[in-house]
């Protein structure tokens with residue numbers, strides 16, 4: 001049975017160490033105190049009507065013991081926690097920086113080589129990374145259980161966090177601060193890649209690493225992009241309006257725009273809506289869609305359009 005999530009960062013094991021230390025200590029004292037309580041309540045139960053409680057004024061030795069031992073234990077908990085916490089809060093000087101922006105309800109990652117991804121964080125195995133994070137709208141929280149890291153993102157200020165991923169694999173990233181109706185869909189994946197795979201990715205060969213490998217039809221690929229890039233948080237496919245209009249039966253329809261005009265939804269309109277969302281704003285909706293310029297490639301936009309067209 002797994003008591004804690006998989007441990008995949010350099011300090012995950014240490015965080016677990018603190019957790020287990022405090023837990024085991026608590027269990028030991030819980031059992032000790034409960035057993036003594038039950039034992040004493042039988043042993044010292046009043047047996048007859050004239051069984052008087054002895055008059056005790058104090059016991060210095062006992063009092064010193066029950067003050068000093070817990071004080072030492074509490075100090076050990078504090079010191080042990082502080083040592084691990086300090087390591088978690090101090091990024092090594094050679095950590096690679098990634099800029100993280102959280103907004104309702106997507107994660108945007110910007111890398112030092114100029115690349116940008118949404119809801120997918122790419123990091124290299126055994127190379128420390130530092131997240132420099134901010135929120136665009138409300139409080140969000142960056143939480144990767146496998147790395148044992150969690151940090152709030154706050155509008156108007158930068159917060160940071162670092163980790164060294166020690167296991168190649170794919171891990172869940174959650175938003176851990178309730179941030180509105182799309183909160184439960186504010187999910188991302190962290191890909192920890194071997195140095196070779198990472199440098200291939202850095203050079204632009206995304207197909208190598210992510211699941212949108214080429215065997216899929218544009219429609220299927222579009223469906224993946226729809227959930228991966230956070231479109232799902234704002235656009236339904238069942239006809240219900242969310243933060244944005246539904247994609248159901250969108251293609252070919254005559255859309256009413258905020259400026260009073262209507263437009264027939266075709267490929268060009270869809271493409272423009274994804275790249276420059278504020279160019280034509282749909283009536284009854286706020287111009288709150290983020291631009292996907294520089295984030296989605298042309299093929300990915302083609303795939304999304306194919307997917308939207310399939311939703312009759």
Ligand code: HEC
Nearest residue numbers: 104229230231234243244245273277280281282285288289
């Ligand atoms: C944060 C919420 C949000 C996210 C995420 C989002 N959108 Fe939007 N989108 C909106 C809103 C609000 C509108 C309506 C206002 C406007 O036209 O700009 C809209 C409008 C659109 C339209 C025009 C719809 C119509 O009825 O004419 C398309 C197409 C579109 N989005 C595609 C996408 C795609 C594709 C993605 C994912 C890659 C996406 N959106 C992600 C909020 C969002």
Ligand SMILES: [Cu+2]
Nearest residue numbers: 140175179186
């Ligand atoms: Cu959030």
